[in-house]
Amino acid sequence: QVQLVESGGGLVQAGGSLRLSCAAFGRTFSNYHMAWFRQAPGKERTFVAAINWSGGRTYYADSVKGRFTISRDNAKDTVYLRMNSLKFEDTAVYCCAANSAYSGTYLPHEYDAWGQGTQVTVSS
Numbered sequence: 001q002v003q004l005v006e007s008g009g010g011l012v013q014a015g016g017s018l019r020l021s022c023a024a025f026g027r028t029f030s031n032y033h034m035a036w037f038r039q040a041p042g043k044e045r046t047f048v049a050a051i052n053w054s055g056g057r058t059y060y061a062d063s064v065k066g067r068f069t070i071s072r073d074n075a076k077d078t079v080y081l082r083m084n085s086l087k088f089e090d091t092a093v094y095c096c097a098a099n100s101a102y103s104g105t106y107l108p109h110e111y112d113a114w115g116q117g118t119q120v121t122v123s124s
Contacts, residue, residue: 001026001027001112001113002024002025002026002027002029002032002098002112002113003024003025003026003113004022004023004024004025004096004097004098004113004114004115005022005023005025005115005116006020006021006022006094006095006096006115006116006117006118007020007021007022007023007118008020008021008118009094009118009119009120009121010119010120010121011121011123012086012120012121012122012123013086013122013123014086014087014088014122014123014124015085015086016086016122017082017083017084017085017086018083018086018120019080019081019082019083020036020080020081020083020094020096020118020120021078021079021080022034022036022078022079022080022081022096022115023076023077023078024077024078024079024098025077029074029077029078030053030054030074031053031100032053032098032099032100032113033050033051033052033053033098033099033100033101033102033103033104033105034050034051034070034072034079034096034097034098035047035048035049035050035051035070035096035097035098035099035105035106035111036048036049036050036070036079036081036094036095036096036097037094037095037096037097037108038090038092038093038094038095038120039092039093039095039117040089040091040092040093043092045095045108046061047061047106047107047108048060048061048064048068048081048094049061049064049068049069049070049081050070050103050104050105050106051070051071051072051079052103052104053103054074055071055072055074057103057104058070058071059104059106061106063089064083064090067083067084067085067086068081068082068083068084069081069082069084070082079096081094081096083120086120086122087122088122088123088124089122090120090122091120091121091122092119092120093117093118093119093120094117094118094119094120095114095115095116095117095118096114096115097111097113097114097115098111098112098113098114099111099112099113100112
């Protein structure tokens with residue numbers, strides 16, 4: 001099973017930017033479609049963005065379209081989430097996830113591996 005480690009979270013003012021990274025270990029990274037999910041306190045985990053194995057297809061939740069960009073570097077076994085124009089409601093723990101079968105799925109149960117998450121806090 002691939003192992004995932006996120007980094008790059010932190011505290012940022014509304015309107016600011018952050019870039020999250022998710023490094024993969026233990027398996028061939030390019031075999032996996034990747035995604036970012038987030039979970040705010042007291043709320044369910046929700047889909048943010050996904051990218052297929054090659055990076056040729058990307059998918060976004062409506063709430064982040066135009067502000068967030070998902071990308072990957074298969075040579076570095078890393079997927080990124082660039083977040084611009086951050087809003088207070090973007091505050092959450094952000095987790096990356098991997099699955100070997102379904103490109104672009106927004107369903108958490110279809111992902112095989114998860115990272116521990118990184119906290120993003122946006123101050124208003």
